[in-house]
Amino acid sequence: MSSPRTRYTHSTPTPDEIRDALGTMVTEAPPAVRPANGATWRRFLVQFRYDLRYKLVFLVTAIFLVWAALQHGPRPRVLHYVWSYGDLVVLPEEDVMSQGAVCLDGTPPGYYLRRGTDKGSKNWIIYLEGGGWCWDVADCSRRSLTDYGSSKYFRWNFPFDGILSNSPAVNPNFYNWNVAMLKYCDGASFAGNRTDVAVHEGKPLYFRGRRILQALLDHLMSHGLDKAQRVILSGVSAGGLAVMLHADYVKTRLPAGVKYHALPDAGFFPDIKNITGHDHIRILYQRSFNMQNCAGGVDADCIKDKTEETQWQCYMAQYAYKYVQTPMFITNSGYDYWSLWFIYNLRCYPEQCPEKREKLQAWHERILSITYQIRKSQKDGIFLPSCYIHSLTSFAYTWTDYLVSGTSLRDAFYKWYTGKTPSVVANYFDEPYPKNPTCPWTMDFYNRVTQRLKAYDFYVE
Numbered sequence: 001m002s003s004p005r006t007r008y009t010h011s012t013p014t015p016d017e018i019r020d021a022l023g024t025m026v027t028e029a030p031p032a033v034r035p036a037n038g039a040t041w042r043r044f045l046v047q048f049r050y051d052l053r054y055k056l057v058f059l060v061t062a063i064f065l066v067w068a069a070l071q072h073g074p075r076p077r078v079l080h081y082v083w084s085y086g087d088l089v090v091l092p093e094e095d096v097m098s099q100g101a102v103c104l105d106g107t108p109p110g111y112y113l114r115r116g117t118d119k120g121s122k123n124w125i126i127y128l129e130g131g132g133w134c135w136d137v138a139d140c141s142r143r144s145l146t147d148y149g150s151s152k153y154f155r156w157n158f159p160f161d162g163i164l165s166n167s168p169a170v171n172p173n174f175y176n177w178n179v180a181m182l183k184y185c186d187g188a189s190f191a192g193n194r195t196d197v198a199v200h201e202g203k204p205l206y207f208r209g210r211r212i213l214q215a216l217l218d219h220l221m222s223h224g225l226d227k228a229q230r231v232i233l234s235g236v237s238a239g240g241l242a243v244m245l246h247a248d249y250v251k252t253r254l255p256a257g258v259k260y261h262a263l264p265d266a267g268f269f270p271d272i273k274n275i276t277g278h279d280h281i282r283i284l285y286q287r288s289f290n291m292q293n294c295a296g297g298v299d300a301d302c303i304k305d306k307t308e309e310t311q312w313q314c315y316m317a318q319y320a321y322k323y324v325q326t327p328m329f330i331t332n333s334g335y336d337y338w339s340l341w342f343i344y345n346l347r348c349y350p351e352q353c354p355e356k357r358e359k360l361q362a363w364h365e366r367i368l369s370i371t372y373q374i375r376k377s378q379k380d381g382i383f384l385p386s387c388y389i390h391s392l393t394s395f396a397y398t399w400t401d402y403l404v405s406g407t408s409l410r411d412a413f414y415k416w417y418t419g420k421t422p423s424v425v426a427n428y429f430d431e432p433y434p435k436n437p438t439c440p441w442t443m444d445f446y447n448r449v450t451q452r453l454k455a456y457d458f459y460v461e
C-alpha cells in the first residue's frame with residue numbers, strides 16, 4: 001500500500017511547507033469537489049471554515065447528543081460527574097396504598113436519589129423540597145395538576161446544587177454524600193394527616209404529607225439508609241419549615257446511633273402582621289392546618305402544650321422551634337423576599353419607596369427579635385444575612401458567596417457541624433439593609449425576582 005495519501009502523512013513537512021499550507025487555508029476558497037487525495041482532516045477544516053452547512057450539521061448533532069444524554073431512561077454514569085443531579089424514584093403503588101401515603105391526587109410519592117461515593121457512601125443528606133402551600137380545597141385541586149401534587153408530573157431527574165452538589169469546589173464537605181431529595185407533593189410541608197378523602201368537583205384529594213414522609217423514609221431504609229452513620233436533614237422554604245416540624249420524628253425512623261443534625265433553610269416564615277397592620281399569613285396557615293388535619297402530623301409535644309384554638313402554632317417555625325430537640329443550624333434571610341412579598345406585602349424596590357424604608361427596617365428588627373431564642377440556644381446555630389434572597393442552601397452562589405461577618409453559609413455551617421464553633425457562638429447576624437456588600441440588592445436582581453413572584457402569586461380569596 002503506497003497511495004499518495006499515506007505517503008503524504010508519513011513525510012515530515014518543512015516549516016515553509018507548513019506556513020504555505022496555513023496561508024492557503026486562510027486565503028483560498030474551498031474546492032468545489034472533494035479531491036481524491038490530500039489530508040482529509042485539513043480539507044474538512046477548510047470546509048468547516050467556509051461552509052455554513054458544515055457548522056449547522058455540527059451544531060445540530062451536538063444539540064441532539066446533549067438532548068439525548070439528558071433524556072430519561074438509562075444514562076451513562078459519567079454524566080453524574082459532569083452534571084450534578086438526582087434520579088427519580090417513585091414508590092411502588094402496592095407499598096403506599098395500604099398506608100394511604102399518597103400525593104394530593106392519589107398517586108404514589110417519590111424522591112430524587114444520587115448515591116454517595118468513597119468516604120461519603122455511608123453519609124446521607126435528606127433534603128425536603130419546598131414549593132409553598134395550598135390554602136383551600138380548590139387551591140389544592142389546582143396543585144394536584146402539577147408536580148407539587150402528583151407524581152404523574154415528576155421530572156425524571158432534578159439538578160442538585162449548593163449543599164447537594166457533587167462538585168468538590170462548590171461543596172467540599174458533602175460532595176460525596178448520598179443525597180435523597182424528597183419530592184413535595186402534599187401541599188402542607190409533609191404535615192397533613194387527614195384520613196377521609198376530600199372532594200373537589202367530583203375529584204378526590206388526599207392530605208397525607210406525614211404518611212408520605214414515613215413511606216419515603218421506610219423505602220430509603222430498605223435501600224441503604226439503614227447503613228447510615230451520619231445524616232443531615234435539610235430542606236428549603238416549605239421544606240425548610242418541614243425540617244423544623246419533623247426533625248425529631250425523622251430521627252426516630254433512622255438507625256440507632258446515627259450522627260444527626262438539621263439544616264432548615266428559609267423555613268422561618270414569621271407570624272407578622274402585614275404592612276397595613278392586619279393578620280394575614282396566620283389566617284392562611286390556620287386554614288391549611290385545619291383542612292389537612294396537621295394536628296396529627298406535627299410535633300406531639302407541641303400539640304399537647306396548646307389548646308385546640310392555638311394548635312395551629314405548632315405549624316409555624318417561631319412557635320414550633322422550642323420543641324425541637326435535634327441540633328439545628330437555621331439559615332434564613334433577614335429580608336427573605338418571599339416573606340416580604342407575601343407575608344408583609346411590601347412590594348417595592350427600597351430605593352424607589354423611601355417612605356417605606358422605616359417599615360423595611362421594622363421588619364428586620366422583628367425578625368431579629370423572633371430569632372432571639374435561637375441566638376441564646378446551647379445547641380443551635382443561625383445564619384441570617386441581610387440579603388434580598390429566599391433559599392440559601394440549594395444554589396452554589398448563595399451557598400458560597402454571601403458572607404456574614406466574612407463567613408459564607410458553607411463555612412459557617414461546617415464549623416458548627418464539626419464543633420469548631422460552639423453553638424452559642426455560631427450566631428451569624430447581619431447589619432440591616434443595605435450594609436452587606438456581598439448581597440445582590442441591585443435593581444436588576446430585584447426586578448428578576450419580582451417577575452417570578454408575580455408569576456407565582458398564589459390564590460387567596
Ligand SMILES: *[C@@H]1O[C@H](CO)[C@@H](O)[C@H](O)[C@H]1NC(C)=O
Nearest residue numbers: 274275276277278279280345
Ligand atoms: C393586609 O391584610 C389584609 C387582610 O388580609 C388585607 O385586607 C390588606 O389588603 C392587606 N394589606 C396589604 C397592603 O396587602
Ligand SMILES: *[C@@H]1O[C@H](CO)[C@@H](O)[C@H](O)[C@H]1NC(C)=O
Nearest residue numbers: 193194195210295296297298
Ligand atoms: C395519622 O393518622 C393515622 C390514621 O388515623 C394514625 O394511625 C396515625 O397515628 C396518624 N399519625 C400521626 C403522626 O398522628
